[in-house]
Amino acid sequence: MNNLKQDEKLKLFIHTLLETNRDYDFYINWNNIDYYNEFKQELEWLNILIKNDDFDNQFSILLKNKPSIVKTFPLLFALGKKERDELVKKSKKFKLINSDDEFYFSENLENSTLTEKQISKYLIFFKKMGLKNLFMNFINSSVLDYVIGVLVGLDTNGRKNRSGINFESLCSNVIESICKKYDIFIKKQKNLKN
DSSP states (O other): OSSOOHHHHHHHHHHHHOOOOOOOOSSOHHHHGGGGGGGGHHHHGGGGGGGOOHHHHHHHHHHOOHHHHHHHHGGOOOHHHHHHHHHHHOOOEEETTTTTOOOOOGGGGGTTTOOOHHHHHHHHHHHHHHHHHHHHHHHSSSSHHHHHHHHHHHHHHHHHHHHHHHHHHHHHHHHHHHHHTTTTOOOOOOTOOO
């Protein structure tokens, strides 16, 4: 290899590049997508709002009868899994810039009722977030199908991670043999704090 000229090394390098490092598991992490299963019933209840001409009234009735639906709201807009979990499972408040409004989407709504004021506040939230527009003009038949699409779309960072893991496994034998030869300690998949 040392006897090769620069342009020959470049040709050799380009010729030995892999076409891809993606496998069947690269595109979708189904374990992350299955997150919706915890809220399947509530998402089904939301279907009543799709293209409903009496949206505001039906929204209020739905929240009055099924207050746990509120915990599905973070699935309807782009939030990462960690932030969704903090809002729904750890009762963290959802705050927006330039607004005094604070919203809670926690699971402890199972056996409680919402006041008219709370329901009105969630309706305003739904309108300002564009979710009413989504239900009236874009979702045709299934909130669940929409949520699965959101979860698949949010998995782009996961794809970057999987790409790195795949590349690491492809290179690991070569790198490990070099490290062993030169007595170099190797760390795999470490984040910045480690």
